[in-house]
Amino acid sequence: MKKITKILIAVVAILSISGCSQMDDNYVDYLNMEKVYAPKIGNLKAVVGLKTATLTWDNPEGDIAKKILIDYQDDSLKFESMVDTAVLENLEIKGYHVSVYTIDAFNNYSIPVSIQIFPNGEN
Incomplete structure (x- = not known):
């Protein structure tokens, strides 16, 4: 039973880490939309x-x-x-x-x- 619990914890940890690496995909498109202004008088x-x-x-x-x-x-x-x-x-x-x-x-x-x-x- 302890072995199954350790395996489940390892699987959850791996899934959590791999899911976090894709979180940047939510806002990466907005980083390229930077507004550039001409200098003002x-x-x-x-x-x-x-x-x-x-x-x-x-x-x-x-x-x-x-x-x-x-x-x-x-x-x-x-x-x-x-x-x-x-x-x-x-x-x-x-x-x-x-x-x-x-x-x-x-x-x-x-x-x-x-x-x-x-x-x-x-x-």
Whole structure:
């Protein structure tokens, strides 16, 4: 009887160990889904004028980022190069939430840097 108990314990132990080695299969696919972001801009500032806003920022170091996208509620501007200034024109007299993204060569977007603006009205 003791021999059968020892054999059963050995079988259970072997099955437990072999079952644990396959536990990684449950999440290994998620490790390959790592999201890569382009580097974000810094120091975003806005100067508002008569139905306009001039945005300035510091581009990230290095050459990973290739393009700039400015998204504001009514429209968006996409630049095919790394500019550090943009003028938004013909704006309505209302508040805008403006977000600036960089885009890398693989079309990955950065985390947005945002600012609130309110353009001036007519005299």
